[in-house]
Amino acid sequence: MFNVIVNKNDLIIKNADNFDLGMTLDCGQAFRWTIDENNHWKGIAFNKCLEIYNENNDIVLKNTDLEDFNKIWKHYFDLSRDYSKIIELFKQNDILNAAANYGNGIRILNQDPWETLCSFIISQNNNIPRIKGIIERLCQNFGEKCGFGYTFPTAEKIALLTVDDLSVLRSGFRAKYIIDAAQKVASGEVNLENLKFVTLGEAREELMKIKGVGPKVADCVSLFSLEHFNSFPKDVWIKRAMDVLFGGELPEIATGYEGIAQQYIFYYARMTKLQI
DNA sequence: TCCCAGGCTCTCT
DNA sequence: AGAGAGCATGGG
Numbered sequence: 001m002f003n004v005i006v007n008k009n010d011l012i013i014k015n016a017d018n019f020d021l022g023m024t025l026d027c028g029q030a031f032r033w034t035i036d037e038n039n040h041w042k043g044i045a046f047n048k049c050l051e052i053y054n055e056n057n058d059i060v061l062k063n064t065d066l067e068d069f070n071k072i073w074k075h076y077f078d079l080s081r082d083y084s085k086i087i088e089l090f091k092q093n094d095i096l097n098a099a100a101n102y103g104n105g106i107r108i109l110n111q112d113p114w115e116t117l118c119s120f121i122i123s124q125n126n127n128i129p130r131i132k133g134i135i136e137r138l139c140q141n142f143g144e145k146c147g148f149g150y151t152f153p154t155a156e157k158i159a160l161l162t163v164d165d166l167s168v169l170r171s172g173f174r175a176k177y178i179i180d181a182a183q184k185v186a187s188g189e190v191n192l193e194n195l196k197f198v199t200l201g202e203a204r205e206e207l208m209k210i211k212g213v214g215p216k217v218a219d220c221v222s223l224f225s226l227e228h229f230n231s232f233p234k235d236v237w238i239k240r241a242m243d244v245l246f247g248g249e250l251p252e253i254a255t256g257y258e259g260i261a262q263q264y265i266f267y268y269a270r271m272t273k274l275q276i
Numbered sequence: 277t278c279c280c281a282g283g284c285t286c287t288c289t
Numbered sequence: 290a291g292a293g294a295g296c297a298t299g300g301g
Binding site for chain 1: 280281282284
């Protein structure tokens with residue numbers, strides 16, 4: 001397992017096994033991380049800015065402290081989970097093993113549920129560059145200034161806006177979905193935090209009360225922010241990859257970790273340019 | 277120009 | 290309950 005040392009204003013995670021920042025931050029589960037010319041990643045989550053980079057086998061977190069690490073980043077990067085045990089489990093299946101070998105640095109992020117919900121609503125029938133643009137405009141227009149960027153606006157703030165107010169986002173037909181999600185979350189009609197403690201099926205059902213939230217968005221929110229690691233979001237790419245690799249069905253051994261398998265399979269399919 | 281993007285809603289059988 | 294059109298916008 002990892003251990004953390006303090007180095008002036010920075011933290012260093014030693015022995016950060018199965019943790020590659022590029023794989024983790026650029027595999028489509030989060031939209032607000034950018035990489036600079038020094039290969040340093042910068043992002044904002046839970047109202048905190050972070051600059052983070054791989055250095056040898058360590059991970060360096062710039063300008064942060066143990067309090068924020070324990071309160072936010074440790075869980076955000078899912079550092080308490082032993083991914084090597086899961087990869088070991090996946091070795092029982094040749095294809096899952098191959099996929100895990102490619103994507104062994106991916107970790108599932110435990111993101112803020114509201115931000116994740118809003119982001120994946122925006123993602124529907126959309127492409128990655130445009131998704132990122134819309135989210136960035138959402139933060140710039142309605143978030144708070146925070147270091148090198150802006151925080152993600154709260155559901156309470158968005159709930160008071162109209163579809164017209166969101167025209168600056170150029171999010172198209174999704175604006176009405178964003179408003180509906182904000183209103184249901186802000187009013188407590190959908191209590192996102194509670195959805196961590198119910199079954200995946202119940203979480204999906206609750207999330208799908210929101211207009212514009214279907215099975216795929218609900219599964220992404222469940223996996224990337226509600227700790228439902230058995231969630232297996234099925235987008236068009238994964239469906240095709242699953243048909244080619246597994247004849248449509250995930251092996252039994254992945255039970256309980258379908259979400260991690262999903263990430264490995266997606267990364268594998270993309271990196272090997274699998275003909276799908 | 278046209279096609280499509282990591283879906284969903286609505287409508288019509 | 291399953292299939293198909295339409296959806297806003299902009300990048301390739």
